[in-house]
Amino acid sequence: METVLLIILGSLAITGSLMVIFSKNTVHSALWMVSFFFFIAGIYILLHAEFIAMLQLIVYAGAIMMFILYAIMMLNIREELSDRIPVQPLKLAGIALLGFIFLLLLPMVVFGVNHSMLTASGPFTEQIVEKFGHMAVLSNYLFSDFLLPFEITSILLTVGVVGSVMLAKK
Amino acid sequence: MAEMQDINLYLFLSAIMFIIGAAGAITRRNAIVVFMCIEIMLCSSSLLFIVFGRATRTFDGTFMIMFIMTVAAVEAAIGLAIFILMYRKTGSIDLDKFNIMKW
Secondary structure: OHHHHHHHHHHHHHHHHHHHHHOOOHHHHHHHHHHHHHHHHHHHHHOOOHHHHHHHHHHHHHHHHHHHHHHHHHHOOOHHHOOOOOOOHHHHHHHHHHHHHHHHHHHHHHHOOOOOOOOOOOOOOHHHHHHHOHHHHHHHHHOOOOHHHHHHHHHHHHHHHHHHHHHHOO | OOHHHHHHHHHHHHHHHHHHHHHHHHHOOEHHHHHHHHHHHHHHHHHHHHHHHHHOOOOHHHHHHHHHHHHHHHHHHHHHHHHHHHHHHHOOOEHHHOOOOOO
């Protein structure tokens, strides 16, 4: 059952990401991106990570995509910027190289999972996570063991806000 | 655990999404679509973190995702401010026109 749901959500996510790069209109690309984030959030729920799924919807599909749509509106994208087939040979060589890298990745993905190293050795079994809740477990460790990265990311956010205001004002 | 059966599918999905994002970032000329393809690549690596975190029953992947999401939001803010500056200086955000550093 979970496999069927994963195949459905995964193929919808791949369709969304393909339509992002193949859309001629930039606003259509942004809307396909929003749908892509919704399907990725569905995959996170399938992995029993509900808090990350909601965070994905709020931060990525809510804040970042809204920001991108505002930028598209303000930058007044005209249709001549929407490009069709790449005709430069360097870009075609880049895509061929990416296809080759994917063919190299494929046997590793299918056969190369080292199950002896992937032992379920941590303390967070499904029963414990469902007893306390995903968010409770995450926040318990985020504010005790991982406090330093948390504070550093708040500094990073402040720097980002100040920097973008300073860059974009006249 | 059902995770062990499906892990190849998750890895395959993550690899395809990464290659699609990389191909879009190389090919497209519109700067905002390139930025969206970079976000697709970040999403694929986030999926990989959560999958392996669940397979080993730890929470380290989930912590990594919190910080990846924060960095992606900050990168969105500053990147779009740079695009606005680009547009103000030259009137377009076509990335093929920004080649003054070419040899």
